[in-house]
Amino acid sequence: MSRGRRAFIGLLAAGVVGTAAWLVFFSPVLGVRNVEIVGNLTVPTERIQQQAAIEPLHPLATVDLAGVQSRVLAIRQLATAKVDRIWPGTLRIEVAEREPVAVVPVSGKVALIDKDGVVIEIRDVGPPRLPVLKVDRPGADDAATRAALQVIASLPDVLQGKVRQVRATTAEGVSLDLNDGRTVVWGGSDRAADKARILTTLLRRKADVYDVSSPDVVTLK
Incomplete structure (x- = not known):
């Protein structure tokens, strides 16, 4: 294979990788389109979504999961919160509520x-x-x-x-x-x-x- 052909293939591969990285980390194409809340019984879903504070179409790959968890747990009625990415565009927040005794x-x-x-x-x-x-x-x-x-x-x-x-x-x-x-x-x-x-x-x-x-x-x- 000639040097020019190898260079062309290298540039092509770099372009593919660069495009993929842009799609995943910067583009709204794989952004958050849905914030799914599960496990809540008395705390309204809308309140948890608001507390999670996720901008629509924010790249799913760069969502700060620990940050989301911390914000959600600021709701005192919640005991635990687990945040996961579900591709291509869902952020899933599973919560457990505190039970009064x-x-x-x-x-x-x-x-x-x-x-x-x-x-x-x-x-x-x-x-x-x-x-x-x-x-x-x-x-x-x-x-x-x-x-x-x-x-x-x-x-x-x-x-x-x-x-x-x-x-x-x-x-x-x-x-x-x-x-x-x-x-x-x-x-x-x-x-x-x-x-x-x-x-x-x-x-x-x-x-x-x-x-x-x-x-x-x-x-x-």
Whole structure:
């Protein structure tokens, strides 16, 4: 093959590569035409799309996936977000919403919090199915709050519906106020399965206070 022919083929190949690079990284031809949101139940799709802040026809290849994820997770109702490219022109955002497990009284209103102690939203009235959490310093960094939330999360369905309020003075001082006025001294968040199993049986017996803080030695008053 002559030198000129080799040079021509080289230029042709470079042109093809250059054109392909332009199409992928700079051209709107492979730009974002659709932002697909999946996994949301209560957070509107339009709100997530707006928070993602993706310009129409922005080259899909150069979308900052981590940046999109960070912006979407600024919505406090969302726990996780995964962002993927789907060629030729879709950006897919899969989210998981935080689920409230308790309410905390705040200045005449209530804050709905999830299992990690994150405030999801503020309402005038909390859902009746959620227990009220009473702690001195509610927050994700408070040991008593974390222990109480762990206890709530560990309760089986048969007990969750009976709990009106959860109190925690310390991480080892969690107690449950039941809907019928009875009280359960739970203690720490350890041995939750044993405590729940024993308490389910004990509640068949009449008493005002059930102490299962030490599952090996339980007391009724």
